[in-house]
Amino acid sequence: MRGERMKPKWMPLLALGLLAACATAPRLQAPDGMQALNRRMVLLPGTYDPEQGxxxxxxxxxxxxxxxxxxxxxxxxHEQAFTGRIIAAADTWRLPVAAIVNSHWHLDHVSGNVPLRARFPRAKVYASTAIEGAMQGFLADSRRNTAARLATLPADSAAAGYARASLARIDAGPKLFPTEPVLASGERNIAGMAFHVGLEDNAVSGGDVWLLDPSSRTLLAGxxxxxxAPFFDTACPHGWSEALARLDAQAFDTLVPGHGAAMTHAQFGIYRRAFDRLLACAASDAGVADCATRWENDLGPLLPESQHRLSRMLLDYYFQAVLRAEPVKRDKYCRAG
Ligand SMILES: [Zn+2]
Structure with missing residues (x-):
């Protein structure tokens, strides 16, 4: 008897069926308040209202x-209001969290690592190691300031509750750290999927990780x-501009920012130009209000009018605290050399 005839007739059908299943895996359904980016990615939009909570x-x-x-x-x-929705989505989809990728160590991007890892203890965490230095520097300072403020607040006030929650986030310490440190840019397999992982060590936080999915040409930029407006608290302004040039050279059609709506590559080009013009304006004699107006005009519809007030408030602060501070302060977070 020849080998081919031994092969059960259903084998090719099974193989075809599996192929078809991969090609037509159902689109990941976005729960209420989330937005599908492509067949396998969903965006939970961040929130920012300085007058709320x-x-x-x-x-x-x-x-x-x-x-x-x-x-x-x-x-x-925020554990309940934000990270809780990630856990609820994972439960709805019956998909365990296999991996976390942190774009950087700011607490609005990493605090949810604690509840997510408690619920999914096998999840790997990919991030740069910049958080270790930040725990000794920026976050240690921030903890001291918050503890001092807490001491002045009535213990049962909402503000005291927020301050205690802030301390707890920092005190989570190593629970926020990567288990799989990102030490260089390169190709990386994460949870069985091929990504290009980028590392920028002289931009927003001393260790910014971005993720490119080549199959959907989607870049997650943090x-x-x-x-x-850009958050310059721990940034190296000129290094950041160089990082944006490297992002622009990547092959993507969609970019998701750290805060704000997803955009096309062409729109990112507009953002990049506006960023560079903002730094140039800060280095000129123009008033901060003029620079803020140029920022609004350069971004056009990318920055809805409803955001102008907050954008001006942030630029007022960052011009004074960073961009127009004395060089030693302005370049405090720039890599030496
Ligand atoms: Zn952020």
């Missing part, structure tokens, strides 16, 4: 269906792209 933002979070489970890009700040 603790006044602190959550960054955007992107949920990706990978072969081994969900990949969660950034995990938010706060390298940010609305309504």
């Amino acid at each position: 603790d006044g602190q933002p959550d960054g955007n979070s992107i949920l990706i269906r990978a072969p081994d489970g969900l990949v969660v890009f950034d995990t938010g700040r 706060d390298l792209v940010n609305f309504p």
Whole structure:
């Protein structure tokens, strides 16, 4: 008897069936308040209203269906109101969180690592190691300031509750850290899916990770792209501009910023130009209000009018605290050399 005749007749059908299943895997359904980016990615939009709650933002979070489970890009700040929705979506889809990728260590992007890892203990965490230095520097300072403020507040006030929650986020310490440190840019398999992982060490936070999915040509940029204005708290302004040039050279059609709506590559080009013109304006004699107007005009419809007030408030602050501070302060977070 020849070998071919031994082969059960259903084998080719099974193989075809599996192929078809892969090609037509159902679109990941976006729960209420989330937005489908493509067949396998859903955006949970971040929130930012300085007059609501603790006044602190959550960054955007992107949920990706990978072969081994969900990949969660950034995990938010507020456990109940934000990260809880990621867990609820994972439960609805019956997909475990297999991996977390943190764009950077700011607390509006990493705090949710704690509840997510408690619920999915096997999840790997991909991030740069910049958080280790930040725990000794920026976050240690921030903790001291918050503890001092807490001491002045009535213990049962809402403000005291927010302050205690802020301390707890920092005190989570190593629970926020990567289990799989990103030490260089390159190709990386995460939860069974091939990504290009980028590392920028001289832009927003001393260790910014971005993720490119070549199959959908979608780039997740974290706060390298940010609305309504760049957050310069721990940034190296000129290094950031160079990082944006590297992002522009990538092959993507859709870019998701750290805060704000997804955009096309052409729109990112507009953002990049506006960013560089903002730095040039800060270095000129123009008034901060003029620079803020140019920022609005350069971005056009990318920055809705409803965001102008907050954008001006942020630019007022960052011009004074960073962009027009003495060089030692302005370049405090720039890599030496
Ligand atoms: Zn952020």
